[in-house]
Amino acid sequence: MKKPRALVTGGAGFLGSHLCDALLGEGYFVLAVDNLLTGRLANIEHLRNDSRFELQQFDINQPFDFGNVDYVFHFACPASPVDYTAHGIATLKVGSLGTFHALDAALKYGAKYFVSSTSECYGDPMEHPQKETYWGNVNPIGPRSVYDESKRFTEAVTMAYHRYHQLDTRIVRIFNTYGPRMQLNDGRVIPNFMKQALRGEDLTVYGDGSQTRSFCYVTDEIEGFLRLAKSAEHFPVNIGNPTEFTILECAQRVLAVTGSKSKIVREPLPPDDPKQRRPDITKARTLLGWEPKIDLETGLRFSLDYFRRAALV
Numbered sequence: 256m257k258k259p260r261a262l263v264t265g266g267a268g269f270l271g272s273h274l275c276d277a278l279l280g281e282g283y284f285v286l287a288v289d290n291l292l293t294g295r296l297a298n299i300e301h302l303r304n305d306s307r308f309e310l311q312q313f314d315i316n317q318p319f320d321f322g323n324v325d326y327v328f329h330f331a332c333p334a335s336p337v338d339y340t341a342h343g344i345a346t347l348k349v350g351s352l353g354t355f356h357a358l359d360a361a362l363k364y365g366a367k368y369f370v371s372s373t374s375e376c377y378g379d380p381m382e383h384p385q386k387e388t389y390w391g392n393v394n395p396i397g398p399r400s401v402y403d404e405s406k407r408f409t410e411a412v413t414m415a416y417h418r419y420h421q422l423d424t425r426i427v428r429i430f431n432t433y434g435p436r437m438q439l440n441d442g443r444v445i446p447n448f449m450k451q452a453l454r455g456e457d458l459t460v461y462g463d464g465s466q467t468r469s470f471c472y473v474t475d476e477i478e479g480f481l482r483l484a485k486s487a488e489h490f491p492v493n494i495g496n497p498t499e500f501t502i503l504e505c506a507q508r509v510l511a512v513t514g515s516k517s518k519i520v521r522e523p524l525p526p527d528d529p530k531q532r533r534p535d536i537t538k539a540r541t542l543l544g545w546e547p548k549i550d551l552e553t554g555l556r557f558s559l560d561y562f563r564r565a566a567l568v
């Protein structure tokens with residue numbers, strides 16, 4: 256039987272590259288399409304000699320046709336605050352133009368389509384934890400809006416292709432995910448703390464550190480994607496770890512796992528920084544039989560080698 260072919264936009268990024276690995280494991284031929292704006296060839300270096308894997312270095316804000324595909328996974332988008340702040344317009348473009356082009360590729364070949372959305376769609380939430388039915392509290396003109404509104408538009412256009420063109424679509428709302436291949440300097444909590452701890456620098460906590468986040472280890476997250484991809488659900492599904500930590504607790508876990516003697520220091524909270532963020536994963540549990548298995552301390556230990564190598568370069 257002919258093997259299915261998946262196209263992964265953003266396939267050289269953190270999550271995209273792990274997804275490529277997982278899809279190869281599921282028996283797909285995989286075509287990664289990435290312009291390397293925030294991704295790195297190092298993330299897919301191990302696949303270079305795999306005949307079932309191909310990379311197209313390409314900006315998906317331009318229309319594309321790379322031949323027949325069975326599944327389009329649209330993961331291209333700067334994702335960390337540092338990246339989307341540096342590339343604000345590119346972030347809005349890939350969420351709009353890039354999303355149209357990814358949807359059109361799926362439509363042309365009658366492929367299924369899966370898009371990575373985000374918990375940022377909920378903004379600074381007034382409802383806690385966040386269910387998929389919550390519409391969010393987003394500042395449309397704040398500094399984070401280049402990302403938040405880009406992703407909200409991505410969801411809107413995806414639902415429109417489903418409704419108007421009967422495209423077989425999936426939307427995952429990803430909550431903070433961490434693990435090997437994250438960029439060290441992307442401003443996200445875990446790489447930041449890991450880098451600071453492993454270099455013996457002070458750990459920077461913004462505000463009083465009582466704001467909460469939940470962190471999902473990357474292999475748990477990818478397993479959630481695969482289950483959603485195989486399901487028939489068209490409305491968004493939260494995939495993330497519901498165990499909530501304050502930023503201060505997270506800093507303490509990082510110090511424990513790395514054995515670092517670094518101190519924790521405080522800096523002012525950036526504008527629009529959400530105070531609480533935790534997924535309600537009832538839908539993923541009931542619909543997909545999915546829940547995360549790896550707790551924060553274990554995930555940090557699994558990631559330690561990678562961060563140590565990255566931090567000491």
Ligand SMILES: NC(=O)c1ccc[n+]([C@@H]2O[C@H](COP(=O)([O-])OP(=O)(O)OC[C@H]3O[C@@H](n4cnc5c(N)ncnc54)[C@H](O)[C@@H]3O)[C@@H](O)[C@H]2O)c1
Nearest residue numbers: 265267268269270290291292293294315331332334429432
């Ligand atoms: N990592 C998380 O915790 C998280 C949380 C919520 C949502 N997400 C979503 O998951 C997806 C992947 O995030 P990530 O953490 O892997 O980020 P990443 O920056 O590592 O990966 C994004 C990839 O997209 C590529 N890209 C960006 N613009 C492009 C364009 N115009 N054409 C082609 N390629 C382009 C980048 O080069 C990069 O390889 C994003 O859509 C992001 O919004 C991630």
